[in-house]
Amino acid sequence: MDIKNKRQGTKCVQGGYQPKSGEPRILPIIQSTTFKYGTSEEMGKLFDLEAEGYFYTRLQNPTNDMVAQKICELEGGEAAMLTSSGQAANFYAVMNIAEAGDHIICSSAVYGGTYNLYAHTIRKMGVECTFVDPDISKEELDKAFKENTKAVVGESIANPALVVLDIEKFAEAAHEHGVPLIIDNTFPTPINCRPFEWGADIVTHSTTKYMDGHAATVGGCIVDSGNFDWDAYKDKFPGLTTPDPTYHGLIYTERFGKGAYITKATAQLMRDLGSIQSPENAFLLNIGLETLHLRMKRHCENALAIAEFLSEHEKVAWVNYAGLKGNKYYELAKKYMPNGTCGVISFGLKGGRDASVKMMDNLELAAIVTHVADARTSVLHPASHTHRQMNDQELIEAGVQPDLIRLSVGIEDVEDIKTDLAKALELV
Numbered sequence: 001m002d003i004k005n006k007r008q009g010t011k012c013v014q015g016g017y018q019p020k021s022g023e024p025r026i027l028p029i030i031q032s033t034t035f036k037y038g039t040s041e042e043m044g045k046l047f048d049l050e051a052e053g054y055f056y057t058r059l060q061n062p063t064n065d066m067v068a069q070k071i072c073e074l075e076g077g078e079a080a081m082l083t084s085s086g087q088a089a090n091f092y093a094v095m096n097i098a099e100a101g102d103h104i105i106c107s108s109a110v111y112g113g114t115y116n117l118y119a120h121t122i123r124k125m126g127v128e129c130t131f132v133d134p135d136i137s138k139e140e141l142d143k144a145f146k147e148n149t150k151a152v153v154g155e156s157i158a159n160p161a162l163v164v165l166d167i168e169k170f171a172e173a174a175h176e177h178g179v180p181l182i183i184d185n186t187f188p189t190p191i192n193c194r195p196f197e198w199g200a201d202i203v204t205h206s207t208t209k210y211m212d213g214h215a216a217t218v219g220g221c222i223v224d225s226g227n228f229d230w231d232a233y234k235d236k237f238p239g240l241t242t243p244d245p246t247y248h249g250l251i252y253t254e255r256f257g258k259g260a261y262i263t264k265a266t267a268q269l270m271r272d273l274g275s276i277q278s279p280e281n282a283f284l285l286n287i288g289l290e291t292l293h294l295r296m297k298r299h300c301e302n303a304l305a306i307a308e309f310l311s312e313h314e315k316v317a318w319v320n321y322a323g324l325k326g327n328k329y330y331e332l333a334k335k336y337m338p339n340g341t342c343g344v345i346s347f348g349l350k351g352g353r354d355a356s357v358k359m360m361d362n363l364e365l366a367a368i369v370t371h372v373a374d375a376r377t378s379v380l381h382p383a384s385h386t387h388r389q390m391n392d393q394e395l396i397e398a399g400v401q402p403d404l405i406r407l408s409v410g411i412e413d414v415e416d417i418k419t420d421l422a423k424a425l426e427l428v
C-alpha cells in the first residue's frame with residue numbers, strides 16, 4: 001500500500017509499520033538490545049555504514065524506526081528518528097549542525113525547557129543563542145544573523161505563550177542567510193499544521209504530548225524534510241559535507257543525499273550521547289498515534305467552547321486562544337492551521353496572580369499537573385511551576401504573564417469541564 005497518497009487519518013491508523021504476509025498485524029516490540037549476523041564481514045559493513053541493518057538498539061531499533069516512519073509520513077518528511085524525549089530532540093536537532101563557536105537564533109516564545117537548553121546548557125558547550133521576539137519584523141530578524149549562525153528555531157504554537165509563529169517569514173529569513181528553519185511542532189501536531197509546506201526544513205516533537213496523548217510515555221522525534229541543500233553551504237555545515245573520521249572519511253551528503261541529516265544524527269549523536277527511546281515506549285506511542293486525528297479534533301472543539309465560556313465570565317480578565325475570534329494570532333492560525341490549533345488555552349483572573357493560584361486549587365476534574373496535551377483536562381501556573389527559574393522580565397519576554405493559568409483542555413465531556421471551571425471560579 002502506498003501510504004504517502006493517503007490522508008492524515010489513514011496515516012495515523014495504518015502508517016509506519018506495514019506487515020507482510022504472515023507477520024503480526026500490529027507493530028511488534030523488538031525487545032532486544034542486539035541483532036545477530038552470520039559473518040563478521042556482514043556486521044563490519046554495518047559499523048562502516050556501508051550496509052543498512054540493525055546491530056545495537058542504542059543507535060537504532062526496528063520498533064522505533066517504524067514509529068518514526070509514521071510520524072515522518074504524517075509530516076510529509078524524508079527521514080525521521082525517535083529520541084528519548086522532546087528535550088533530546090531539540091538538543092540533537094541543533095547540535096547536529098552546530099558546534100562550539102557557532103550561533104543559533106530562537107524565538108523567545110518557547111517551552112521553558114527549550115529556553116534553558118539554548119540559553120544556558122548549549123552555551124556552556126560553546127553555542128550561543130540569540131532570542132528574538134516571535135512577532136519581529138523581517139528587517140529586524142535579518143539583523144539577528146551572524147557569520148556563524150547555523151539555524152533558526154521556533155515553535156509553531158508556543159508552549160505556554162500560545163503565540164503562532166509566522167513560519168513563512170522565519171523560513172524566508174533563514175534561507176536568505178543559508179541556514180535551515182527548525183520548527184517544534186508539538187502543539188498543533190501534523191494533524192493541524194505541516195510546517196514543511198510553509199518552508200520549514202526540520203521539525204521536532206515532544207511526542208510526550210498529543211502524539212502519545214495519554215500521559216503514558218516521554219519521547220521525542222526529529223523529522224527532516226530533505227529540502228535543505230547542505231552542499232550549497234558546504235563551509236557552514238562541515239559535519240555534513242566533509243569526511244567523518246569516525247566512519248573512515250565518509251561524507252554524509254555524498255553517501256546519503258536527502259537522508260544525510262538524520263543519518264548523521266543517528267550515527268554520531270545517538271551513538272555517542274545515547275538518548276534512545278525504549279522500544280516499549282515507542283509501541284505505546286504508536287497506539288497513541290492511531291487516534292491522534294480523532295483526539296486533536298475533540299481537543300480543539302472542547303478548547304474553543306471553553307475559551308468562549310471563559311471569555312464571557314465576569315471574573316476572567318483575559319483569555320488567550322488562537323482559535324478564538326479577536327485573538328491576536330487568529331488570522332495567522334487560520335492560515336497555518338485552518339482545522340484548529342490545539343487544546344491548550346491560557347487565561348488570567350481579574351484578581352491577579354493570587355486569585356489564579358486559588359482558583360486552580362478549587363478545581364476537581366481538572367488536575368494540577370506539569371503535563372499538558374493529554375486526554376485529561378489539566379492546569380498549571382507556569383510562573384510557579386515550569387518557568388519558575390525565570391525572572392519577571394524573562395517571563396514577559398517568553399510571553400508568560402505572572403497570573404497566567406495554562407489550561408490543557410482534555411477530551412472529556414465539555415459540559416463537565418465547564419461546570420468544574422464555573423464552580424472553581426465562583427469560590428474565588
Ligand SMILES: *Cc1c(COP(=O)(O)O)cnc(C)c1O
Nearest residue numbers: 085086087111159186206208219
Ligand atoms: C514538552 C515540550 C518539550 C520537551 O519535551 P519532553 O518530552 O518533555 O522532553 C519541547 N517542546 C515543547 C513545545 C513542549 O511542549
